[in-house]
Amino acid sequence: MILIAPFVHRLRALELGGAKAQWQENATTGITQVLTIIELQHQTIDRIYRDGLSGLSDRDGESSGINTPAAGNTPPVPRTLRDILWVDDHPVNNSYELDALRTIANVTVVTDTRQALQALRAGNVDALISDISRDEDEHHVPDAGLRLLRLVNEFSPPQGTPTFFYAGPPAVEQYGLALEKEGALVVTSSYRELFRALRDYEISTTSAAVRDMVSRIPDASITEGGERGIDYVVRLPSGRRIDLEVASWVTRPQMAAFADRVERLVAARDKGDADASWLLVRNEVIDERRREFAMERGVTLMSVDAVRAELANIRQQS
Numbered sequence: 001m002i003l004i005a006p007f008v009h010r011l012r013a014l015e016l017g018g019a020k021a022q023w024q025e026n027a028t029t030g031i032t033q034v035l036t037i038i039e040l041q042h043q044t045i046d047r048i049y050r051d052g053l054s055g056l057s058d059r060d061g062e063s064s065g066i067n068t069p070a071a072g073n074t075p076p077v078p079r080t081l082r083d084i085l086w087v088d089d090h091p092v093n094n095s096y097e098l099d100a101l102r103t104i105a106n107v108t109v110v111t112d113t114r115q116a117l118q119a120l121r122a123g124n125v126d127a128l129i130s131d132i133s134r135d136e137d138e139h140h141v142p143d144a145g146l147r148l149l150r151l152v153n154e155f156s157p158p159q160g161t162p163t164f165f166y167a168g169p170p171a172v173e174q175y176g177l178a179l180e181k182e183g184a185l186v187v188t189s190s191y192r193e194l195f196r197a198l199r200d201y202e203i204s205t206t207s208a209a210v211r212d213m214v215s216r217i218p219d220a221s222i223t224e225g226g227e228r229g230i231d232y233v234v235r236l237p238s239g240r241r242i243d244l245e246v247a248s249w250v251t252r253p254q255m256a257a258f259a260d261r262v263e264r265l266v267a268a269r270d271k272g273d274a275d276a277s278w279l280l281v282r283n284e285v286i287d288e289r290r291r292e293f294a295m296e297r298g299v300t301l302m303s304v305d306a307v308r309a310e311l312a313n314i315r316q317q318s
Helices: 031-054 091-101 113-121 144-153 169-181 191-215 255-271 288-296 304-317
Strands: 002-005 011-016 019-024 083-087 106-110 127-130 134-136 139-141 163-166 186-188 221-224 232-235 241-246 276-280 300-302
Touching: 083 091, 083 113, 091 106, 091 191, 106 113, 113 127, 113 144, 127 144, 127 191, 134 144, 144 163, 144 169, 163 169, 163 191, 169 186, 186 191, 191 221, 191 232, 191 241, 191 304, 241 255, 255 276, 255 288, 276 304, 288 300, 300 304
Parallel strands: 083 106, 083 127, 127 163, 163 186, 241 276, 276 300
Antiparallel strands: 002 011, 011 019, 134 139, 221 232, 232 241
């Protein structure tokens, strides 16, 4: 948007995506320089935003306040977050959030309830993120998100799609309790709380998936690490023992957070007789530097699919 302000002599302003610069016609600053400044502003905002997300630690002691679905509601089907549906009639307002999510998941954006229901019925939706108030068929519907959730809950058979609501503070205040009663896992206006809730859901479903995989192996067991300071200890029929940490970073973790998880496995191995140390983590968020750090310490980075394949192979050999 270019603004001509006749009340200020020769004042011109240029605004792109929320960043703004202004200058006077007789100044030496040209339009190219102005655009360069705005681009630098965007890069700075983007860096601050991503640094904030990467600072979310699996062990930071903070809870997302993730809601437990009310009795009678179908609990979410355990699954990792690979395909996310985001409903918002103004998706440009969530551009940074969407960019961050797209680094680790396929994100489909729709702008109204009708499109959302079509996408959900088509399947392959691991999580639903929605605003609360939006325009539907050229009419403003202040509780559109609540109406959508109620329609999703009426699906037969139930899909158990985990739902997260991300909206402005007034809508959160007005409809948050009703949404939680309908089974929303979190209702927030904070991007940090949204991503923390996604992380918490991911780690709980990943852990459930691993426990299920181990339970399918005759005479195998999985227990919490307890005093060993790790998430799980897997004992196989052959006598082999695997120490396991489950991470759920939704963006590339800070090196200190990554090193902490690796060193926990190293310390546990040094205390006992582990045959392998596995760190469950998304391949998408780990770079070569972190891979080398883990490899040098004898820790294997494993995706959920890699663990599934490895345990399936063990089961066949049992």
